[in-house]
Amino acid sequence: MSHPAEHVAADASPIEPAIIDAERYFNRELSWLAFNRRVMEEAANTAHPLLERLRFLSISGNNLDEFFMVRVAGLKGQQMQAIEARAPDGMTVTQQLVAVTAEADALMVQQQAQWRSMRRELAEAGIEVIGSDRVDAESEAWLEQHFREQIFPIVTPQALDPSHPFPFIPNKGLSLIFDLVRLSDKEPIRELLMVPATLQRFVRFPGDAARYIAMEHVLRRFAGLLFPGFEMQGVGAFRIIRDSDLEIEEEAEDLVRHFRSAIKRRRRGRVIRLEIETAVPPEVEALVKNELGGNDALITEQASFLGLGDLDMLVDEDRPDLKFTPYSPRFPERIREHGGDCFAAIRAKDIVVHHPYEAFDVVLAFLRQAAADPDVVAIKQTLYRAGKQSAVINALIAAAEAGKSVTAVVEIKARFDEEQNLLWASALERAGVQVVYGFIDWKTHAKVSMVVRREGGSYRTYCHFGTGNYHPITARIYTDLSFFTADPRAGRDAAQLFNYITGYVEPASLELITMSPIGMRQKLCALIDGEIEFAEAGKPATIWAKMNSLVDPAIIEKLYAASEAGVRIELIVRGMCCLRPGVPGMSSNIRVKSVVGRFLEHSRIWAFGKGRVLPNDDARLFISSADWMSRNFDRRVEYMMPIENPTVHDQVLDQVMVANLIDNEQSWELRSDGHYERVVAEPGTKSFNLHRYFMTNPSLSGRGAALQGSDAVPKLRLRR
Template sequence: MDLSNKKYYINRELSWLEFNDRVLEEAQDKKNPLIERLKFLAITSSNLDEFFMVRVSTLVSQIEAGRGLPDPSGLSPLEQLKKISIRVHDMVSKQYSCLYRSILPSLEKEEIYFLSYNDLSPKQEEFTRRYFNSTIFPILTPMAIDNSRPFPLLNNKALVYLIELESENDDEENLHAVMQVPTVIPRIIELPKTEESKREFIFLEDIIKNFISELFEGHKVLKSALFRITRSSDFEIDEEDAPDLINEIEKYIKQRKWGKPVRLEIEKDMSKSSVSFLKKELDVQEEDLYRIKGFLDSTVWFQFEGFKGFEHLKNSTLRPNPITDFMDKDIFETIREKDILLHHPYDSFSCVIDFLREAALDPQVLAIKQTLYRVSGNSPVVNALMEAAENGKQVTVVVELKARFDEENNINWARKLEQAGCHVVYGLTGLKTHCKALLVVRKEEDRIRRYVHLSTGNYNDSTAKLYTDIGYFTCKETFGKDISALFNVLTGYSKITGWNKIYVAPAGLRKMIIEEIEREEENALAGRPAQIIAKMNSLVDEEIIKALYKASEAGVKINLIVRGICCLRSGVPELSENIKVVSIVDRFLEHSRIYYFENDQNPRIFLASADWMPRNFDRRVEIAFPIEEKDLKEEIINMLDITLSDTDKLRIQKADGLYERVDKRGKEHINSQLVFYERSRKKYLDFLKDTTYGGE
């Protein structure tokens, strides 16, 4: 078969939108608690913001630059934009239908109300007037638009009022002004109670609208309506010619704030004259316009999640469980005894932080080396590295400054690390350092020993509670040598011709995966057992997809657990009949990358930092590392089996690229994430029972 045939590939942007529809499904699912449904609405909107800022803006740039080559599915950038517009307009319509027809009425049954200004009691009106005068009014800045004051540069994603005012002269056009809704105070405001059982809220912009005329004394306000701009973040950083990479990235961050508008959201009842005015000033087309009936910017529901008293409307908290292997034991001694696998967030990430803290304080530790891609705002990981440097350890940190939307945070941490005495390196020119590696060099009685931690996810203590990832501790010399060599590549001029255990992109990771797929193909053709299971965030790479199609044709059974984008089309007769693609969207974001190859009943299993995308293979430093111990291999195989047996949150891709939930009839109810949590919890509780931790 012609494996380049465009009908065998799904467009990556439309596949991503299909993923975001699965997120929206969680908001629509009445089995989920109400506050969780609101959170999924917020996630859907946050995802769309980034999609427009990055992916849509990239397509716009390609068209403007005349680089409009079709993608593997045969769609040109212009065709993609047209399909995206249709799909997103439909998605936004479903979002607001879900909010107003389902979630808000259900909240009202719980006596939680969102009021408009006209619904307020006299007591509440007095409250809002006082709040406006004392807090809101001093912050507001109305900006007139006329010949001497052009349309201002407005912040990306800010809520802004467009105000139309009556002209002083009858023969002149109406006046216009804009005013940003403040972001320095909460947007959702709780009102004084009218009844003890009720909780009532109002939106900040509704209060502002009621008092808006007070900001334009002497003028008659004719109309006012909200709008929101999403700006392009598609800027290139010239690393080759940049004399100072940090300064170049700081310029990029500033540019991003004022990028070209790629989406304009407006209140549905905005007047035609105001719409025309905005379209002209912002240079947006009708297909870039989104008329919203309701609250603009659904990411506001993240704020509502933080209000107290709604615990009964949320999922029960699943607190990460301590790692029993490390309890009441020396952490280095434990790793010497055996390799350890961690499954976050079910297993606590705190053991990684403890490992770093112990290394920072241990007089026998000589050096620490670590890669950082995304870290939290108050990172205990970075604090431990700084403490280690202050204690005289040699600390080397490879900080990826180009981690999109985390650049500013990473620059701040890089400077603090340098001030603490760490050696800070920014990786290789033209490549993002996306691998997750930590190396501790320790002087022991008999030798210098290297302790290694590798992971499928970032060294971020915040996301480690929200993302599913797998971590791995070892002190095997083969791994130690490889990770030492990797850091030499990242910080110096080393060129490695071969590795003991790991595989590295862009030097050969794609080649290794294709060879493993082809081995399964050969085994299937020879009548030997052949199977592939791969778990990842996205599958886009055309070479990998072609190799999977060939393996499927040969009879290899292939299960792909792909959370987000999947450009491979499963279930196509005579091509991908042996391929099953599934996706799980649940309370934790599925983030781990696992590659399983049957290898004639001698499975080869790899954990990795890389998805199967061109950027991971060609433009990033990534690593895949093998899991070889029998018990750990069995543990990972069990993880994959449980994931594939999910009947609650698993969706299956159909040949048309759409997804459907599992037919649950006659099947046991299995929520894989809850199964993983209960297994981790049981291990911890059993440990307590068997030790003095359990008390009497």
């Protein structure tokens, strides 16, 4: 969501589950589409400001593009190879493609209806989006001059005839086809005009009034200037989505060289989806399909706007009255109390930072201080996504240039960030950073940083464990946890994790963390079994878990067993959920909800009651980089970390988890039939918005002396 809504997840290959049963599992792809429908429906949520609603619509459009580029492309690839392995819900690849196409088409119809409605609302609010509408003479004159000076020199019409082969159309490329007649001899001619990526999708008219016109309408409007001496008979637009997944060859001798080549091949991936205006004549549609090699592509016809993701340009309009009130995250007081010294604050006590309510700057400060501190001798860092302008990268470069030993594990298989990560890797290597790319067939998804500092004749290791990426931009809109500790056990475990990635040295023993692909699924199953034992002994048994996706069949089956043993299970699953809750005799004690709101819920938190009702001080509590998916357990390097410090334990369990569970303004509950129903406050109860709560009530993390004798942090209560 990208919320930028997070990139669409894809497994490398289908896995045959031990149980195949449509009554036990929801289909993964349809579950993801249901999530994107929830995102899209926020565009109709009048509790949000108008331009923020438009942002949700844009995000849902981008999400759907990525879904086809990766997930549907993967299914098409399996179909072309005649792979008909069944998904856990029992559907074959072909059946999934049929169902996904129908659901995606229905979603796109709703998106277009929402855009038409919002276009009227925008006009009423003073933001006009002009189509073929007439404009006043002054505006028409300005637009023509703008076309002549800023657009005409850039666009390149191409005749479509035997001497002009059909050109390559890039992924997400928007193009127009003009049917013309030459006036001199009445000869028909067909012209293709690709809209260059360098041209913005909308042109804004000058002046205070916000008036926009889409680029395709500008090109239609001035077709006479593009094609003098021709009469236009018809014009239509189309847009394509290409397969953008990268295949990893295990025998690749040079992973970096392989990815540089694969990125170039991705740009020319096969056409997966063709979006075409209903105005395009059937013979033109047939031509486009044939020339693009897209006869097997999924086709959708639309009478409205192609490429809804491009609406984000309108969101940038300077109308603060139509956007969320700006929010400035705070910096943890605990670190301020130590004069800004991150190491002194962490040494005194573990700290958890709750993004985006608390600034990502604390993570940057941690790394910058490490780079500048003469007592720091080594820094090790994993990098999955770091953004285009990353202060994290700059801090690592500064540390290397200061003579410190710096190791960066750069994951070049981070989807859609591969090219950027290769650029960062080159910059780091030039500065003297030891860059490691990890495993060929596994991704390094763990978010870990460790700093080794010389103190009193020995060394102390400071660690940062994050549930989100080291990405300063997404840290403003993703809800994540940053956990800082100087616990020697965590330092030893982190060192072993890095040695595993860089040198394939499997940890002999781990004291705190659990890793995948070494035993994380087994650890979770053991924890669930522990709650089953409490239930069978007649004690309270409870599991709370927050994650982005729940797909793994083995974990789902274990949760079903726990439910029927009497364990009460509360799951907060933002996106895909293949578990079917609330089914008598199978999952009667499981409740699943999804939170979709101003921020993208991204943190992974798991709690086990340990024989007492949650929340309680003795509960076993973990944060993690992993979702409960087969890929996270089997094909990624991940961590799960127990939270033992009482203050941090309270913050994460009694505040973050309880707030997610009691939210009734931006939550959806998953029903046993697969339908998501928006949660509303029950009569006599107050509305509660968890995002607003954390924006207006500083959490417990890093409060230091500010909490002493203060009632500033309201206590949350969970209604039983």
